[in-house]
Amino acid sequence: MFSWNSNQYLKFKNERTQPSIDLANRINLDNPQSIIDIGCGPGNSTEVLQRRFPNSKIIGIDSSAEMIAKAKSQHNDLDFICCDVNDLFCRQEKYDVVFSNACIQWIPNHYELIKNLMSLLNDNGVLAVQIPYNQNEPVQKIISEITKSKKWVDCFENPREKYVLNFSEYYYDLLADISHSFEMWQTTYFHKMKSYESMLEWYRGTGLRPYLEELNEAQKADFESEFLNRVMQEYPAQANGDIIFKFPRLFFTAVK
Numbered sequence: 001m002f003s004w005n006s007n008q009y010l011k012f013k014n015e016r017t018q019p020s021i022d023l024a025n026r027i028n029l030d031n032p033q034s035i036i037d038i039g040c041g042p043g044n045s046t047e048v049l050q051r052r053f054p055n056s057k058i059i060g061i062d063s064s065a066e067m068i069a070k071a072k073s074q075h076n077d078l079d080f081i082c083c084d085v086n087d088l089f090c091r092q093e094k095y096d097v098v099f100s101n102a103c104i105q106w107i108p109n110h111y112e113l114i115k116n117l118m119s120l121l122n123d124n125g126v127l128a129v130q131i132p133y134n135q136n137e138p139v140q141k142i143i144s145e146i147t148k149s150k151k152w153v154d155c156f157e158n159p160r161e162k163y164v165l166n167f168s169e170y171y172y173d174l175l176a177d178i179s180h181s182f183e184m185w186q187t188t189y190f191h192k193m194k195s196y197e198s199m200l201e202w203y204r205g206t207g208l209r210p211y212l213e214e215l216n217e218a219q220k221a222d223f224e225s226e227f228l229n230r231v232m233q234e235y236p237a238q239a240n241g242d243i244i245f246k247f248p249r250l251f252f253t254a255v256k
Contacts (some may be wrong), residue, residue, distance in 0.1 A: 013044060015191050019249050020045035020101040022187065023130045024052040026253055032056050032096035036120070038085050039063075039103020043071030046078050046119070049099060056096075061085070087114075094122045101130045102249075108163045111174060118178055121256040127179070133186060133250040135164060138234035143207055146226055155219065160210035170249055179254035191245040196232050199245055200224055 032053055037046045040060030049058050059079045068082040085107060098120050107113055117127055134140055147156055161243050166173055168184065175182040193199050204212065208227065212220055235243050 006105055010075035015189070016102070017044045018189065019130045019187070019251075020048045021103060023128050023251055023253075024099070026183065026251070027052070027097060027099075027126050027128050028253075029053075029096060029126055032125075034095045034122075035059070035097040035099060036061065036088075036093075036095045036209075037169075038088075038098065038100040038117070039106075040071060040080065041067045041103075043075040043078065043080065045099070045101045046071065046080070047075055049097075050075075056151065061088070069186055083137055088120060089116045094125075095120055096122055096125045097128060098125070099128045102132055104129060105131050105162045105164050106160075108161075110163060110165055110171075114171075114174060118254065118256055121145050123256060124180075125256050127252075127254045127256070129252055131164060132162075132251045133164065133168070133248045134246075135162070135166075137246060137248070138202070139231060139245075140207070140241070142227065142230040142234065143203070143211075146223070146230065148210055152223065158213055158220060171250070171252060175252060177256050180256060182252055184250070184252040186248060186250050188246055188248040191247060193243040193245045194241070196228055196235070199235070199243065200229055202245070236250060 006063075010249065028184060033056060035049055035053060035056050035058045037049055037058065037060040040046045040062050041064075043060055046058060046060035049056070052175070059081060060071055061081050061083050062070075062071070063084045065082050069078050071078070071080045100115050100117070104113060106111065114127075114129075115131075121127060146152060147159060168186065175184070191202075193202075200208075203209075212223065215223055237243055
């Protein structure tokens with residue numbers, strides 16, 4: 001199991017937080033009493049929920065002790081617990097909002113998972129989820145091709161998988177079956193990167209992290225150089241020198 005680094009993750013705090021703002025603003029409840037933020041990371045999404053619902057009791061959970069420690073240090077007025085999402089399903093606690101921003105792509109079996117998340121809700125409660133839906137973007141193909149290449153494949157005994165259903169229609173059918181009503185939408189964020197090294201910094205905090213942790217320093221430099229060269233080929237710079245980093249994300253809210 002690889003470890004998360006909250007400082008690396010927060011180098012792009014604004015860009016990583018905006019989807020949680022957009023998701024929270026689509027929760028159509030006037031005064032939810034209890035909210036759980038699943039995969040809260042360093043607490044930026046939990047803070048968004050606090051601003052959106054200032055009178056609610058909100059708790060953030062994450063399986064990373066490092067992320068929870070960072071969340072507690074930055075948001076000492078909020079409650080955070082280090083635990084695995086699966087630990088919640090055998091408890092009796094229910095919530096008016098179950099919120100998850102950019103987390104469940106790391107958890108397998110979405111058909112079962114989303115049903116279990118719905119089970120955590122009180123009647124008329126809302127499940128609100130955002131999933132990075134960028135599996136067809138050039139940068140994801142670059143990571144896949146490099147890590148599976150003859151040069152690198154033997155370096156990674158347990159490559160980190162993402163568990164995203166291939167087609168959004170699969171989520172549609174699932175939500176139609178298990179919810180009273182639901183909404184789905186997709187947004188592509190156009191992040192403005194000032195350099196190709198900025199894209200590398202972004203992925204050092206997420207998609208490349210499990211691979212980089214298995215390499216020594218010389219290998220890391222070689223791996224990152226190969227990644228940068230490929231990114232430069234796939235993402236031409238704009239006239240002003242910026243690089244447009246497109247990042248599609250899938251959202252849904254579902255009422256129990």
